[in-house]
Amino acid sequence: MNCRAIRHLGDLTEAANHDQVWAYLDEATPTDQEPVAALIQEALDEQQRGDRLPFAIVDLTTGKAVGSISYIDISPIHHSLEIGWAWLTPSYWRTGAIREASHLLMRHAFNDLGAIRVAFKTDSRNTRSQQAIKGLGATEEGTFRNHRILRDGHVRHSIYYSVTTEDWPTVSRKLDADRTARGAPALG
Numbered sequence: 001m002n003c004r005a006i007r008h009l010g011d012l013t014e015a016a017n018h019d020q021v022w023a024y025l026d027e028a029t030p031t032d033q034e035p036v037a038a039l040i041q042e043a044l045d046e047q048q049r050g051d052r053l054p055f056a057i058v059d060l061t062t063g064k065a066v067g068s069i070s071y072i073d074i075s076p077i078h079h080s081l082e083i084g085w086a087w088l089t090p091s092y093w094r095t096g097a098i099r100e101a102s103h104l105l106m107r108h109a110f111n112d113l114g115a116i117r118v119a120f121k122t123d124s125r126n127t128r129s130q131q132a133i134k135g136l137g138a139t140e141e142g143t144f145r146n147h148r149i150l151r152d153g154h155v156r157h158s159i160y161y162s163v164t165t166e167d168w169p170t171v172s173r174k175l176d177a178d179r180t181a182r183g184a185p186a187l188g
Contacts, residue, residue, distance in 0.1 A: 008056045011065035012036050015089035024123035025087065026150045032167060043070065043085070050074060057088060057101050066092045069101045071109070073119065080117040081109060093128075102136055103175045106163060110172075116165040124157040133161045137171035 013036040016022075022029045030036045030040050030080040046052035053071040058064065067088035073079045088098050102120075109115035120138055123131040134140070138161035163171050 004180065008058075008065040009033055009037060009040065010064065012068065015066050016087070018090050020090055021087050024103070024126040024129070025085075026148070026156075029152075034147075043068075046072075052085070054085070055101070055105070057092075057097055059097075064131070066097065067101075069105065071105065077115075078120065079113075079115050081113075081115060082119040082121065083109075096105050096128065098132060099136065099175075100179070103179065106136070106168070110165060110168045118163045120161040121158045122161075124159050130159060136163070137167065137174055139167065140161075153187070 006107060008131065010026065010033070013030065014032045016030045016036055016039075019029045027039065028035070030039065043052055043054035047054060051072070051074065053074070055069050056065040057067040057069055059066050069079045069087075070085040072084045083102055086098055086102070106118050109118050120133045120136075121144075124143060130163075141160045141162055144158045144160065146155050148156045150156055
């Protein structure tokens with residue numbers, strides 16, 4: 001594990017130790033550093049293969065990592081990617097932290113990486129995430145029924161959303177206006 005990832009290990013262990021964070025992710029609630037270190041190492045291994053680019057969500061006022069978000073399903077040939085593997089400690093829910101992180105990643109994807117499509121997906125049971133994704137300005141595309149079998153045996157349906165390059169100017173203006181109106185959280 002690299003030095004930057006180790007720097008966030010303690011904070012992410014504390015942030016992740018809540019059952020409700022993992023309710024719709026296919027991982028057990030990590031209760032100590034070992035499983036969190038394994039999740040970080042898995043993300044770094046996927047980064048090495050070009051399959052993922054993980055980020056810690058850091059509260060800049062405290063310097064503490066409070067969650068994580070990633071670029072996944074990266075397709076350079078099709079100029080598309082997905083923003084996913086997003087999770088946040090419950091005390092930061094409804095603060096705009098995930099919204100700000102997603103906005104930053106979309107801006108980078110469209111403005112710097114030349115993306116033509118940024119996708120999101122969530123478990124069909126996760127209404128909180130569905131509302132958050134819609135609040136980003138993403139368009140619901142449909143449901144992949146029986147998409148995955150989770151470790152507990154539940155058959156997950158995944159709802160897909162996207163923002164396209166044609167949508168981005170309008171979405172970006174709205175997110176910038178919302179950010180200004182509410183005062184952006186201090187995140188990096």
